[in-house]
Amino acid sequence: MKNFIYANPTKIIFGKGMIANIASEIPVTSKVLMLYGGGSIKANGIYDQVMNALQNHEVLEFSGVEPNPHYETCLKAVEMIKKHDIDFLLAVGGGSVLDATKFIAAVAQFVGQNPWDILVKHGNNIETALPFGAVITLPATGSEMNSGGVITRASTEEKLAFSSSNTFPQFSVLDPETTYSLPRKQISNGIVDAFVHVVEQYLTTGTENNPLQDYMAESILKVLVHEAPTLMQDDHDYESRANFMWAATWALNGWIACGVEEDWSTHMIGHELTALYGLDHAQTLAIILPGLLQVMKTQKAKKISQLGKTIFNIHETNEDAQLDSTIQAIEQFFHSVGVKTYLSDYGLNAESITPIVDRFRERDWKLGERGNIMADQVNEILKLRL
Amino acid sequence: MKNFIYANPTKIIFGKGMIANIASEIPVTSKVLMLYGGGSIKANGIYDQVMNALQNHEVLEFSGVEPNPHYETCLKAVEMIKKHDIDFLLAVGGGSVLDATKFIAAVAQFVGQNPWDILVKHGNNIETALPFGAVITLPATGSEMNSGGVITRASTEEKLAFSSSNTFPQFSVLDPETTYSLPRKQISNGIVDAFVHVVEQYLTTGTENNPLQDYMAESILKVLVHEAPTLMQDDHDYESRANFMWAATWALNGWIACGVEEDWSTHMIGHELTALYGLDHAQTLAIILPGLLQVMKTQKAKKISQLGKTIFNIHETNEDAQLDSTIQAIEQFFHSVGVKTYLSDYGLNAESITPIVDRFRERDWKLGERGNIMADQVNEILKLRL
Numbered sequence: 031m032k033n034f035i036y037a038n039p040t041k042i043i044f045g046k047g048m049i050a051n052i053a054s055e056i057p058v059t060s061k062v063l064m065l066y067g068g069g070s071i072k073a074n075g076i077y078d079q080v081m082n083a084l085q086n087h088e089v090l091e092f093s094g095v096e097p098n099p100h101y102e103t104c105l106k107a108v109e110m111i112k113k114h115d116i117d118f119l120l121a122v123g124g125g126s127v128l129d130a131t132k133f134i135a136a137v138a139q140f141v142g143q144n145p146w147d148i149l150v151k152h153g154n155n156i157e158t159a160l161p162f163g164a165v166i167t168l169p170a171t172g173s174e175m176n177s178g179g180v181i182t183r184a185s186t187e188e189k190l191a192f193s194s195s196n197t198f199p200q201f202s203v204l205d206p207e208t209t210y211s212l213p214r215k216q217i218s219n220g221i222v223d224a225f226v227h228v229v230e231q232y233l234t235t236g237t238e239n240n241p242l243q244d245y246m247a248e249s250i251l252k253v254l255v256h257e258a259p260t261l262m263q264d265d266h267d268y269e270s271r272a273n274f275m276w277a278a279t280w281a282l283n284g285w286i287a288c289g290v291e292e293d294w295s296t297h298m299i300g301h302e303l304t305a306l307y308g309l310d311h312a313q314t315l316a317i318i319l320p321g322l323l324q325v326m327k328t329q330k331a332k333k334i335s336q337l338g339k340t341i342f343n344i345h346e347t348n349e350d351a352q353l354d355s356t357i358q359a360i361e362q363f364f365h366s367v368g369v370k371t372y373l374s375d376y377g378l379n380a381e382s383i384t385p386i387v388d389r390f391r392e393r394d395w396k397l398g399e400r401g402n403i404m405a406d407q408v409n410e411i412l413k414l415r416l
Numbered sequence: 417m418k419n420f421i422y423a424n425p426t427k428i429i430f431g432k433g434m435i436a437n438i439a440s441e442i443p444v445t446s447k448v449l450m451l452y453g454g455g456s457i458k459a460n461g462i463y464d465q466v467m468n469a470l471q472n473h474e475v476l477e478f479s480g481v482e483p484n485p486h487y488e489t490c491l492k493a494v495e496m497i498k499k500h501d502i503d504f505l506l507a508v509g510g511g512s513v514l515d516a517t518k519f520i521a522a523v524a525q526f527v528g529q530n531p532w533d534i535l536v537k538h539g540n541n542i543e544t545a546l547p548f549g550a551v552i553t554l555p556a557t558g559s560e561m562n563s564g565g566v567i568t569r570a571s572t573e574e575k576l577a578f579s580s581s582n583t584f585p586q587f588s589v590l591d592p593e594t595t596y597s598l599p600r601k602q603i604s605n606g607i608v609d610a611f612v613h614v615v616e617q618y619l620t621t622g623t624e625n626n627p628l629q630d631y632m633a634e635s636i637l638k639v640l641v642h643e644a645p646t647l648m649q650d651d652h653d654y655e656s657r658a659n660f661m662w663a664a665t666w667a668l669n670g671w672i673a674c675g676v677e678e679d680w681s682t683h684m685i686g687h688e689l690t691a692l693y694g695l696d697h698a699q700t701l702a703i704i705l706p707g708l709l710q711v712m713k714t715q716k717a718k719k720i721s722q723l724g725k726t727i728f729n730i731h732e733t734n735e736d737a738q739l740d741s742t743i744q745a746i747e748q749f750f751h752s753v754g755v756k757t758y759l760s761d762y763g764l765n766a767e768s769i770t771p772i773v774d775r776f777r778e779r780d781w782k783l784g785e786r787g788n789i790m791a792d793q794v795n796e797i798l799k800l801r802l
Contacts, residue, residue: 033430033431044419044675241659245639256627269417289662
């Protein structure tokens with residue numbers, strides 16, 4: 031096991047009816063800014079639940095946080111915070127609203143000249159942030175129990191990630207009933223997102239001895255694969271929604287990464303597809319992962335084989351067949367929840383690849399658990415996915 | 417899944433050489449009281465590592481915290497804290513030192529008249545506590561990442577548990593190398609203690625649907641059963657010690673209990689055996705658990721069977737055989753690490769049972785996940801273990 035430091039102070043408030051609990055989590059003397067996306071929380075009653083819970087608090091609102099939240103939007107929220115002396119933020123929505131709220135909380139107290147520096151330095155320069163909590167309505171990103179986020183600068187088509195020990199939510203409410211009104215497409219995206227989060231902290235060279243982390247990673251994948259058919263068929267199955275929501279949270283709260291290697295290259299390549307061509311985050315992951323596993327098959331053989339056995343019950347006698355069948359099973363799983371896995375499915379072609387490979391070459395990034403996924407490998411991966 | 421609230425702010429600092437990190441976790445302006453047990457940390461070099469790390473801090477010492485720490489000893493530490501204006505506590509040792517430090521931290525800031533009230537009210541009246549951290553040297557109790565403790569009043573032979581959201585360690589260092597010098601008996605006790613902690617949060621009626629918590633409980637048990645032979649044969653196998661240490665922490669940090677039922681009756685009955693007859697905590701658990709499972713076999717059938725399959729690979733066609741074989745396998749596992757499982761092994765007999773049953777009858781406790789383990793059932797369980 032590698033040495034590690036793990037701390038996660040976020041209080042999880044889980045279950046039906048638990049939104050009411052936020053009243054006692056936010057000091058009644060606070061001036062609260064509630065941040066959300068579009069109007070869906072008004073249509074499905076979550077807005078009313080939150081407002082009802084906070085009837086004794088002073089609450090202002092900031093709506094219009096978009097998917098893949100924009101830097102420019104975040105700065106507008108910061109202006110509002112400063113103008114109205116806001117001292118507590120409440121994110122109500124999915125991972126995008128959460129990510130934006132974390133960044134806004136940091137920018138609101140940032141002492142540097144240029145808030146973009148926070149993203150350039152991946153959050154290492156966040157010394158303090160406004161306190162914030164969350165009501166999560168979309169199981170997917172794990173943002174409700176981690177300290178990271180991803181922000182897009184619309185003007186330059188850049189998408190950058192940050193994290194800081196100062197940007198954990200103080201609390202997050204996870205009420206499975208808030209997912210009942212989600213479009214199926216968001217459920218399927220959430221399943222793929224959580225699945226790939228686990229894979230990126232599990233499917234490495236596998237030289238460490240850390241059975242507890244491996245078992246937990248496999249457990250989350252099992253829950254996702256087991257619940258997927260119900261999730262895609264029944265919007266109101268409480269137990270299925272609860273298991274999905276809890277699994278998605280633990281897929282990316284830092285725990286399964288303790289003491290093991292990680293390979294976030296699927297996310298890093300995928301982010302470019304979103305930034306340049308506007309694909310959904312989960313779509314980019316579903317495209318990239320099978321290509322990455324194919325290109326890195328030898329290095330990742332042990333763990334690919336283990337995933338095939340434990341999650342998809344694949345037991346080929348020939349090792350190469352075991353690896354190929356497992357990669358196929360992962361891709362089929364993405365298809366089973368309705369997410370397409372080729373660039374051409376989204377109207378992209380060989381020309382679309384060039385600017386992505388160029389970006390990797392310019393930045394000279396060395397990704398993967400061995401630092402051997404560079405521009406050439408990115409090119410190879412993307413070509414397999416045409 | 418049942419509704420739940422989960423929060424665990426303890427920062428885990430895991431791995432060899434990590435004791436040096438405590439210097440940056442404790443404000444250098446603090447006046448620190450280091451609490452420990454006997455002289456073992458001086459013999460094995462841990463004392464020197466801690467003192468070396470804190471060479472720029474002002475550190476006082478309080479030694480002599482006994483196994484099953486005494487209320488009377490804790491009050492002496494509180495006197496010292498008040499006399500010297502101590503503002504940070506550092507526990508160095510096993511679960512007993514940790515438990516005592518939590519209680520001492522609470523008593524030092526307790527506003528009530530009588531500190532014993534904290535135990536009578538199980539910690540619900542702890543409004544604040546001194547900050548404290550830990551260097552854990554004995555994997556067993558999980559006290560390094562939870563907010564609970566057990567204190568014994570020597571004068572009245574009472575042993576009572578408490579917990580509070582105000583008594584989590586701020587940090588805990590888990591360095592597997594600190595376990596190299598432990599006597600084998602403490603390793604075997606630790607294995608049994610961690611095993612039973614998991615069972616008490618897992619082996620209930622099993623009507624909930626919470627696969628992630630169940631998988632994690634089973635994962636911890638698998639790690640304990642897999643590592644036990646190495647732990648009992650090789651004092652210096654780093655990976656084995658690391659896996660054991662990490663598993664023991666997660667066996668009792670509150671997580672596997674989220675959203676599921678619990679049955680702590682093995683601990684509650686066992687505590688009386690320690691309070692009245694001085695048995696090691698783990699010995700009492702090894703005695704009680706097989707009897708409890710036999711008496712509650714019908715109610716717990718589903719989960720006993722599941723544990724047999726997943727942990728001991730028992731697959732009997734006859735259900736009763738499945739249950740009996742599983743209970744036997746658990747008892748054999750305790751024997752395999754050298755812990756005896758009958759009252760007579762410890763010089764106790766039928767007369768020894770009476771005062772325990774009397775205590776349960778007086779208190780009118782209704783234990784177990786269905787509240788149906790009372791004095792008569794305690795009597796039945798203990799008679800099976802003569």
